[in-house]
Amino acid sequence: MSAAAPLLSVEGLATHFFTRMGVVKAVDGVSLSVRSGEVLGLVGESGSGKSVTGFSILGLVDPPGHIVAGRILFEGEDLARLSGERLRRLRGERIAMIFQDPMMTLNPVLRIETQMVEAIRAHHPEVSHAEARARSRDVLGQVGIASPEERLAAYPHQFSGGMRQRVAIAIALLNRPSLLIADEPTTALDVTIQAQILYEVQKLCRESGTALIWITHDLAVVGGLADTLAVMYAGRVVEEGPVDAVLDRPLHPYTSGLIGSVPSRNRRGEPLRQIPGMTPSPLRLPSGCSFRSRCPRADKHCLEMPELAALARGRLVRCVHPLTSEAP
Amino acid sequence: MSTFAEEQAREDAASIEESPLRRLAADFFESKLAAAGLVVLLAVVFVALFAPWLSPQNPYDLASLDLLDGRLPPGSTSAEGLVYWLGTDDQGRDMMSAIFYGLRTSLAVGALSSIAALVLGGALGLIAAYVGGRTESAIMRIVDLQLSLPAILVALILVALLGHGVFKIILALVVVQWAYYARTIRASALVERRKEYIEAARCLALSDARIMLHHLLPNCLPPVIVVATVQVAHAIALEATLSFLGIGLPITEPSLGLLIANGFEYMMSGKYWISFFPGIALLVAIVSINLVGDRLRDVLNPRLQK
Amino acid sequence: MTVLVIRRLMQSAVMLLAMSILVFLGVFAIGNPVDILISPQADQAEIARATAALGLDKPLWEQYFVFLANAAHGDLGRSFVFNEPALRLIVQRLPATLELAFSAMLLAVVLGLPLGLYVGLRPDTFLSRLIAAGSILGFSLPTFWVGIMLILVFAVWMGWLPSTGRGATVSVLGVDVSFLTWDGIRHLILPALNLSLSRIALVIRLAAAGTREVSHMDYIKFARAKGLTRGRVVRVHVLRNILIPIVTVLGLEIGAVIAFSVVTETIFAWPGIGQLIIKSITVLDRPVIVAYLMLTVFLVIMINLLVDILYSVLDPRVRLAEARA
Numbered sequence: 001m002s003a004a005a006p007l008l009s010v011e012g013l014a015t016h017f018f019t020r021m022g023v024v025k026a027v028d029g030v031s032l033s034v035r036s037g038e039v040l041g042l043v044g045e046s047g048s049g050k051s052v053t054g055f056s057i058l059g060l061v062d063p064p065g066h067i068v069a070g071r072i073l074f075e076g077e078d079l080a081r082l083s084g085e086r087l088r089r090l091r092g093e094r095i096a097m098i099f100q101d102p103m104m105t106l107n108p109v110l111r112i113e114t115q116m117v118e119a120i121r122a123h124h125p126e127v128s129h130a131e132a133r134a135r136s137r138d139v140l141g142q143v144g145i146a147s148p149e150e151r152l153a154a155y156p157h158q159f160s161g162g163m164r165q166r167v168a169i170a171i172a173l174l175n176r177p178s179l180l181i182a183d184e185p186t187t188a189l190d191v192t193i194q195a196q197i198l199y200e201v202q203k204l205c206r207e208s209g210t211a212l213i214w215i216t217h218d219l220a221v222v223g224g225l226a227d228t229l230a231v232m233y234a235g236r237v238v239e240e241g242p243v244d245a246v247l248d249r250p251l252h253p254y255t256s257g258l259i260g261s262v263p264s265r266n267r268r269g270e271p272l273r274q275i276p277g278m279t280p281s282p283l284r285l286p287s288g289c290s291f292r293s294r295c296p297r298a299d300k301h302c303l304e305m306p307e308l309a310a311l312a313r314g315r316l317v318r319c320v321h322p323l324t325s326e327a328p
Numbered sequence: 329m330s331t332f333a334e335e336q337a338r339e340d341a342a343s344i345e346e347s348p349l350r351r352l353a354a355d356f357f358e359s360k361l362a363a364a365g366l367v368v369l370l371a372v373v374f375v376a377l378f379a380p381w382l383s384p385q386n387p388y389d390l391a392s393l394d395l396l397d398g399r400l401p402p403g404s405t406s407a408e409g410l411v412y413w414l415g416t417d418d419q420g421r422d423m424m425s426a427i428f429y430g431l432r433t434s435l436a437v438g439a440l441s442s443i444a445a446l447v448l449g450g451a452l453g454l455i456a457a458y459v460g461g462r463t464e465s466a467i468m469r470i471v472d473l474q475l476s477l478p479a480i481l482v483a484l485i486l487v488a489l490l491g492h493g494v495f496k497i498i499l500a501l502v503v504v505q506w507a508y509y510a511r512t513i514r515a516s517a518l519v520e521r522r523k524e525y526i527e528a529a530r531c532l533a534l535s536d537a538r539i540m541l542h543h544l545l546p547n548c549l550p551p552v553i554v555v556a557t558v559q560v561a562h563a564i565a566l567e568a569t570l571s572f573l574g575i576g577l578p579i580t581e582p583s584l585g586l587l588i589a590n591g592f593e594y595m596m597s598g599k600y601w602i603s604f605f606p607g608i609a610l611l612v613a614i615v616s617i618n619l620v621g622d623r624l625r626d627v628l629n630p631r632l633q634k
Numbered sequence: 635m636t637v638l639v640i641r642r643l644m645q646s647a648v649m650l651l652a653m654s655i656l657v658f659l660g661v662f663a664i665g666n667p668v669d670i671l672i673s674p675q676a677d678q679a680e681i682a683r684a685t686a687a688l689g690l691d692k693p694l695w696e697q698y699f700v701f702l703a704n705a706a707h708g709d710l711g712r713s714f715v716f717n718e719p720a721l722r723l724i725v726q727r728l729p730a731t732l733e734l735a736f737s738a739m740l741l742a743v744v745l746g747l748p749l750g751l752y753v754g755l756r757p758d759t760f761l762s763r764l765i766a767a768g769s770i771l772g773f774s775l776p777t778f779w780v781g782i783m784l785i786l787v788f789a790v791w792m793g794w795l796p797s798t799g800r801g802a803t804v805s806v807l808g809v810d811v812s813f814l815t816w817d818g819i820r821h822l823i824l825p826a827l828n829l830s831l832s833r834i835a836l837v838i839r840l841a842a843a844g845t846r847e848v849s850h851m852d853y854i855k856f857a858r859a860k861g862l863t864r865g866r867v868v869r870v871h872v873l874r875n876i877l878i879p880i881v882t883v884l885g886l887e888i889g890a891v892i893a894f895s896v897v898t899e900t901i902f903a904w905p906g907i908g909q910l911i912i913k914s915i916t917v918l919d920r921p922v923i924v925a926y927l928m929l930t931v932f933l934v935i936m937i938n939l940l941v942d943i944l945y946s947v948l949d950p951r952v953r954l955a956e957a958r959a
Contacts, residue, residue, distance in 0.1 A: 058859060060855060060858060060859060062850075088858075088861050088862075088863065089861065090861070091858065091859055091860065091861035092859060092860035092861030092862075093861055096859070096860075097856075097859040099852055099855070099856060099859075101852060104851060104852035104853060105852050105853055105856045106853055106856070107853040107857065107871050107874075107875070108853070108875075108950075108951060109874045109875055109878070109949065109950060109951075110870070110871070110874065114870075118860070118862060118866065118870070119860040119861070119862070122860065122861050122862045122863065122866070123861055155950045155951070157950075157951050168856070171860065361767065473649055473652070476649075476886075476889075476934065476935070476938050477889070477931065477934055478889050478890035478892075478893040478894070478934065479890070480890070480893045480894055480896065480897075481889075481890075481893040481927075481930060481931070481934070484893070484896070484911065484915070484927075485656075485657070485927055487915065488915050488923050488927070489657075561774060565774070565776040568776055568778070568779075569776055569777065569778050569897055572778045572897075573778075573896070573897065573900055573912050574912070574916060575912065575915050575916065585778075588778070588779065588782065592782065592901075595782065595785065595786060595790065596790060596797075598790075600786060600790075603782060604786070607779050607782065607783070610776065610779060611774075611775060611779065614774045614775070614776070615770070615771060615774045615775075617774075618770055618773065618774040619770060622770055
């Protein structure tokens, strides 16, 4: 663990959506950090706000959503306060993002070549079309696409889902960003393809030293991939720490419940373990700890929102009754 | 601690109870423009319905007309003290009365032809969707054929073939419109046909006619309502256009189009009101219908709901 | 692709044939054209002679085949009124109508596309609402009413532009066109604007709806995530996707525009085929009516076919699906 400043440091991020039906606090207290070359797994159920966190970092939250609080420190700048033009220069160049559904990520009426070359020339207009094309071809090969030269002239719908995702990854890595945010990139793919993509991304990031935030709801996926794990619930980070420590000795009751409910963790013949109750609607979050209505350890102390506190070196938890109070 | 979950469940159940009709109305009235349109439309319909009682003069009672009162500007008075608020035309008719009666004719022809087209096109569309097979292909091919021709061209063809007369014009308008209804209902019915409640109805061995009318039809209605409002406006505009060109309704049943045509020649000499006011009346009728129909479409379109 | 073209050509031929039967039956079978030409005082012998001369004594189906055969040779009868071949009458006046129609379409795209894009991208500004309201208006207003208003405002009250007729023409490749002279343009503006107004409204609505829909797509977000400028995102990513439905609809609308020129030409006394057909219907000049209907239907069918082909060229998904089929 180097003592260098983290590449990305999110502090107290809050992104709210001001809708006709009320304020949706999609993200309401997210703090996390990623070091250069590190892989952070951001885990949570649907609706926990993990995707919105990803978009907030890049400033891609559409109205009626706005970042209402917090800082997003990246390479010394607070992204939440940058101008549109400054942010644009960072996107695709220093920070890149890939999305969940590869079917919809690529523009169906433009060739792959067009979509790749423009990503390069948007940031390096001095690069010629031919050079950009050559680089695109090389990166396509790196992500494991056969005959990249022919593939450049193709249209997105001529690719399978897995290959489209590879193309998206290739586009993201074209300008050698220092951070890649991957928003559930394998959720829409077959299990076998999932494994391939996981492997590719891991390899590429290690080779290029790119930091990675892998957003997912699937603990199994992130277990083998990440260095650090951050668990989100109802718009807040509830636990953060090194992946093995969190998975073996979770501190937050929700994390423990999440781990316990993974089917492979149960023995055959045992009933599947679940977390009782349902995730609260983001329009009507309970006061205090959002998890208290489902938590077996909740009591009157939970009526106040707990802070994200460091329990031990590198382990943060937002709970007044964490599972173990001793250091790992 | 499980009371919170129960509380939540109760709240969720309550929000489902808000009736779809009320939500529709609430969404509709969110647009002040559409609300204004609806008010204007109701006013127009009211005037059209009660024209004989609202008009100061019966413009088609020749005995009450005085040629010497012809082409008077708005605001002038007749010998008996009747105020011609909107002026008179070349025959001495009070423009306002003529407009009220004209509105009546225009709306009646437009609405009647639309309803007839709705019934005809709707029936054919439903049958096509429900029965499928060769019947469907045959019907839809005719529909496509007709829809590929511009409406006014179809109207021209029919007028050229059938000649003049109120009934013939209405017939022409019906022929122009039925295809839109057929296509809309068929598209809707195709989607609904695959849904489970239709299969359930079939399992109960209900007759085909009953299934089509009682089960399929009500669920296909929303897009049809939208098409219907727009079509009525089009029908009114088309009839007005044909009448203006002199190949529409006969002089005995003057619609707004004919009134406008009458006044066209006087425009250059400054007697604009003979054409202008009927034109405004036509405009108001058509625009209010379109405003309402437009808003209905936005409100009923599931894709735009965010 | 060729399979598509051939299939559509055959469909078009069938349609044309069906139209010809319909038109023939309607025009020649209903009523007796002789009654219009011969004075009521004519005696039997004259009527018989005229009937024979026009070939009306033969059985209906024979008349139809004669009609078809003649049509194949480009002879659609002679105008009762002008005593000239009907087809020639129409073809003479066609350039004027086409000039009007294309000017209207051009205006529709040049004015409608940018306005529609703006409304789609920034729907909440005052200007957007104004444009949207205006487009509803433009769409609902009957063409003839707009024409009258345009004349009233610009020709009668302001006196800026002429109210009737076509301007000075210049011959290009044997065809008379008026948009190359300043006088011609002055005469062209009002009628073209009149004809185009509802198309402009249509394009605005299509462009706005398309832009709204496309803006929420993932690939637009991804394009922004790549760091492309807003301008490029709109110009390349949004525009290419909304153009396809707009072009298709516009292509199909050309037929309607040509048909609607009937109204505009009547109001502005523009010497095109529209003006001719109205006169012909009122005096029942049947050969001209037939020629007009056949020609217009033919044009519309051809245009629809072209649009289909164009659509498959523009949308790569359709093009490749057809190739695989």
